[in-house]
Amino acid sequence: METRNVKWLKRLLITLTVLGLLGVGALAGLYLWIAPTLPGVESLKTVQLQTPMRVYSADGLLMSQFGEKRRIPLRYDEIPQPLIDAVLATEDARFFEHHGVDPIGVVRAAVVLITTGRKAQGASTITMQVARNFFLTREKTYIRKVKEIFLALEIERLLSKEEILELYLNRSFLGNRAYGVGAAAQVYYGRDVNQLTLAEMAMIAGLPQAPSAANPIRNPERAMARRNVVLGRMLDVGSISRSEFDEARQQPVTARYHGAEIDLYAPYIAEMVRDQMVATYGEEAAYTSGFDIYTTVRSDQQQAAQRALLDNLFAYDARHGYRGPETRLWGEPLPEQNTTPDAETWSTEQILNHLKGINRYRDLYPAVVLNVEEKQAEVMTADGKTVTLPWEGINWARQFITDTRQGNSPNSATEVLTPGDQIWIRQHDGHWWLSQVPEVSSAFVALDPENGAIRALVGGYDFGQSQYNRVTQAKRQLGSNIKPFLYSSALENGFTLSTLVNNAPINQWDRSQGTAWRPRNSPDVYTGPTRVRQGLAQSINVMAVRVIRDIGVDTFIDHATKFGFDRADLPRNESISLGSASVTPLENARAFAVFANGGFLIDPYFIERIEDHNGNQIFTAQPKIACLECKAALAQEQSGIESTLPEFAQQCPWPEDRLAPQIISEQNAFLIHETLKSVIWGGGNWSQGTGWNGTAWRASRLLKRHDIGGKTGTTNEARDTWFTGFAPHLVATAWVGFDDHSRQLGRTRWNKYGPQDQITAGESGAKTAGPAWNQFMFDVLKGVPEQSTVIPEGIVTARIDRATGKLSNRTDASSRFEYFIEGTAPTELADVAEPEAPIFEQEVSEELF
Incomplete structure (x- = not known):
């Protein structure tokens, strides 16, 4: 019995061993069969997980994230x-x-x-x-x-x-x-x-x-x-x-969808980054390689630009009147309403279901009017809250009739709102205000004139509404924003800031058209011979036409192309002197930067550096730099003479290939730069009866500093309005107009409920685009010390007679100091009396401003 059990056990062990060997053999065979088809797992050691592309501001705030x-x-x-x-x-x-x-x-x-x-x-x-x-x-x-x-x-x-x-x-x-x-x-x-x-x-x-x-x-x-x-x-x-x-x-489910945690809303610049990354690396790599892109945008300036643009659009929209509710949900139908409202008042559930299906716009919330009293209204928002619109948030809403006509100011809220109206509201001055989606468009861009770094960019009212980037894509007529470039050309062709140009009506017969061209001033006032400084600061049209006739259209176009304008965008006729050229806001800001940086043409850029998924820098911007000291040091080095520059200039860190091209002289840039200050501060002496305002005088009241300058711009029938100007280390342009080129910005009349400084009459660069620029500069220049004027070599000052532009020996209100490129100052006296003060000075009195 025992022997039989041992035999059975041996057989079992042999069987198991054979089965095990067969199993091992089978596994080995299976492995050898499958092994050639198995991927190499060594790649896991260096695997790169697909991560989205992230876009940051210069100060590290997340602006956007791209990738599925x-x-x-x-x-x-x-x-x-x-x-x-x-x-x-x-x-x-x-x-x-x-x-x-x-x-x-x-x-x-x-x-x-x-x-x-x-x-x-x-x-x-x-x-x-x-x-x-x-x-x-x-x-x-x-x-x-x-x-x-x-x-x-x-x-x-x-x-x-x-x-x-x-x-x-x-x-x-x-x-x-x-x-x-x-x-x-x-x-x-x-x-x-x-x-x-x-x-x-x-x-x-x-x-x-x-x-x-x-x-x-x-x-x-x-x-x-x-x-x-x-x-x-x-x-x-x-x-x-x-x-x-x-x-x-016991915990409830609290999950809800959270988009990317955006710290800084800047969709237009983020889209510019996305587009460039896809063009450079391809769509697959751009979206999955975990790139971190740091832009040149500064969060404080971007936020200031967005706030200035939005507030300005809402202000324009409000002064032109209220276009009425989006629709009416119950009660009497609106005149233009296609559907019949319900007869019964909607329930809270119905209202909320309706509101939740409506997309929000920037700063605007959809709401439904529940109750209207004489001086206030109650409305419900999409989150179920009931808020009160005070009379101060309703009384602006006189009827919009056309872009040039508004109805009378309302006397009660019932004239404006009706229960059942679906409207838009926004918060303003700590209260809820009735509002509406602006139909007008705008663009704003600010950049560093020393290197072209874009510090803020807003391409329109709402990126969700329109992804059309008006800063880089919209070519609009410049209007009087062209004039600084015209007068810069004039300075290179025999003009000075004291040169007299006749401010008198022009009638030019056009044989081909059978009509006369009669350019007009705005306002339609003519003062006779007027100095160039005042002609630019007050944007006198007929003077600009006479200047281009003197220097020639081709001469001016050749000069304008130095500033980066495309020759194809510059009409070859005298109308170019009044701004018939069409450029983008970014091109315009780049050109104005030449006057702010001493004459250099910089290239705008918006990507400062790119890091890969491991934090390694794979790209660092190498912008061309506007550097007068470097230019001077290089010139002296190439001439072989011993440097006379200060030590800091001799040790300029930028090599020659990093210097931006200097397209106009430092002296030319300085004269236009100083004249653009007069656009804001005017000139003369008001107490002596010789004072005058520049077209952008509103900026002086808000900003109260003398190191800023700029130029207004308005096209025929106010289809495009501009303000472009500079401050320390910053140049910015604001544009306002309709995307429909045929639509005029119109005009407004006095609203008895409007602010004391409300804007009335025709829209213009100073009144329509200027407020956005003013507000932006007010916000970003807080705490920035005012810079004093530094007069470059080759510039002298002379006391001139205001009326004739000739040298003056008077020290009263009939004269003023003016800047001149050395050798171009007038030599003839306005009168023969002995001068009471030195004619040429290197210091300028405050009267210059």
Whole structure:
């Protein structure tokens, strides 16, 4: 009996050994058969997870994020332990014990397969899921499972457990375009992963099972059930206590969709970055390589530009009148309404359902009027709140008739609003105001004149409404913004700031048209011979026409192209002197920068540097620099003479190839620069009866500083309005007009409820675009010391007679000091009396301003 048992045992052992050898052989054969088709897992050592492109301001604020996949890669030590515990308890409780394949899980899956016929997924370890996610498809086949096992074993040999888990937690798709736990924390809760509660971590840990169908946004009930399963498993494995389990299980679902956490709203400049990155690197690489792009934009200046543009558009819109509600939901229909309103007042639920389907605009909120009293109205917003519109927020709303006509000022709120009106409201001066979506357009750009860095850019009212970037794409007629370039050309062709030009009507017969060209001043006033400084500062049209007749159209066009204007955009006729040329706001700002930087043409740029996903700089901007000291030092070095420049100038850090080209002389730029100050401050002596205003006098009242200058611009019938000017280390342009070139900006009349300084009569550069520029400069120049005038070499001053532009020996209000390029000052005296003061001076009195 014993011998028979021994024989049976021997046979069993032999059979098992043979079966084992056959199994090993089969596995070896299977491996040799599959091995050539297996990918190399060594790539996991250097894997680069697809991460979106992020765009930042110069001071590090996130402006935008581009890419289909949202991912925030985290190191293993940056992931909270409770979240790791939740994932392990749910997906692979023996992760740190097995070597890539869990035998217990395999046996369990086999039992399920034999007893039910289903292919269960319970056998997949986290390592096997990493293998599948990186190298395989999700098809449920035996051969894929075998490949998964072999790859998992190889991954375990190559990587540590922590590295494997880090890959898993950063790669997994967790719904709503979120890849990895870092992105999921932001998408669902708007917080960093280490700021989540236990219940929120359990929610994220349960997402890999069904991220699209069972996430807490799409199916909160199913997501909560899954979360509670995760918490239960954490309790079973001992990673949380019973009290922690009970507390977390009672938490409600608080997840909601959170977009990218934008710190600075600047969509137009962000889109410029996106477009350039795609052009440079290709769409796939740009969106998935994890580039961090740091722009030249400064957040404070960008915010100031946006606020100035919006406030100016709302102000223009308000003074032209109220166009009425968007629609009426109940009551009497509006005259132009296509649908019939309901007879019965809507319920709160109906109102909220209607409002939630309406897209917001910048600073505007949709609302429905509930009740109107004599001097106020109650409205409901999309979040269900009832707010009060005070009379001060309604009384501006006289009827809009046309762009040039408005109705009478209302006497009560009932003349403006009716219950059932769907309207727009915004906050202003701490209160809710009735408002409307502006129909007029605007653009604003500010840049550093020393290197061309764009500091602020707003391409329109609302990027969601229109992605058309008017700063870079809209070519509009310049109007009188062309005149500084005209007078710069005149200075190179025999004119000075004291040259007299006849301010008298022009009648020019055009044989081809059979009509006379009669350019007019605005206002239509003519004062006879007038000095160039005053002609530019007061934007006198007929003087500009006479100047271009003197120097010649071709001469001026040749000069204008030096400033970067395209010759094709410059009409070859005398109308160019009044601004018939069409350019973009960015081209205009670049050209004006020449007067602010001493005569150099800089190239605008907006990307300061680019970093890859590891933080390595792969691009750094190398802009051309406007540097008078460097130019002078280089000139002396090339001439071989000993430098006479100060030590700081001799040690200029910029090599020759980094210097911007100097297109006009420093002296020419200085004279125009100083004359543009007169556009704001005027001239003469008001107490002596010789005072006069420049066209931008409103800027002097708000800003109260003498180191600013600029130029207004208005085209025929006020279709385009401009203000472009400079301040210390900054040049900016504001444009306002309709996208429809045929539509005029119109005019307004006095509103008895308007502000004391309200704008009336015809729209113009000073009144329509100027306020945006003024407000921007007021905000960004706070705390910036006023700069004194530095007179360059080659400039002298002489006392001249205001009436004749000749030298004067008087020191009363009939004379003033003027700047001249050395050798161009007048030599003839206005009278023969002995001069009472030196004619030529190197210092200028405050009267110059």
